[in-house]
Amino acid sequence: MATEAASEVDLIRLASNKSRSVILKQLMAGPANLGGVASKTGLSRQLASHHMNVLVNSGIVEQRAVGPVKLYVLTERGSEIAQKVLGTSPQIPASDGGDRVWPTDLLAPAAAIVVMLLATVKFLITPEAPFTWLVGGAIASCALFVVLRIVNRPSKTSGK
DSSP, X not given: OHHHHXXXXXXXXXHTSHHHHHHHHHHHTOOEEHHHHHHHHXXXXXXXXXXXXXXXXXXXXXXXXXXXXXXXXEOHHHHHHHHHHHOSOOOOOOOOSSSOOOOGGGHHHHHHHHHHHHHHHHHHXXXXXXXXXXXXXXXXXXXXHHHHHXXXXXXXXXXX
């Protein structure tokens, strides 16, 4: 019991580092890749990688592969530690029971691809369809991508 309390104190001390607590705050919003963590926290990629490795090795953060992308997510223990360090409740992403995690960073490109595919299918199955349908699909796809990226961009002033 004493070693469990000591290890919790050690984990809290480890997570209380200024850079690591900024990373934990970012991960409380949901899974993120290293580049996303670095850009959203203002840390260099190398520094974010160093601190992420410390958090992974301590069991606070878990690395998951989603295709070729490596995502970082708080473990259950990591959520408890982050809550104690930051004093806020973590937002637990909805799960379908599997290990698959869908980051919001994929929403904009996925939606744009769907719109372009729909325009392409409509063009291919409609006899005598004008080529401008494909151009319109491409324009709508790009516009949707830009709008969703702007909407999903984290606020710089939310850290008050």
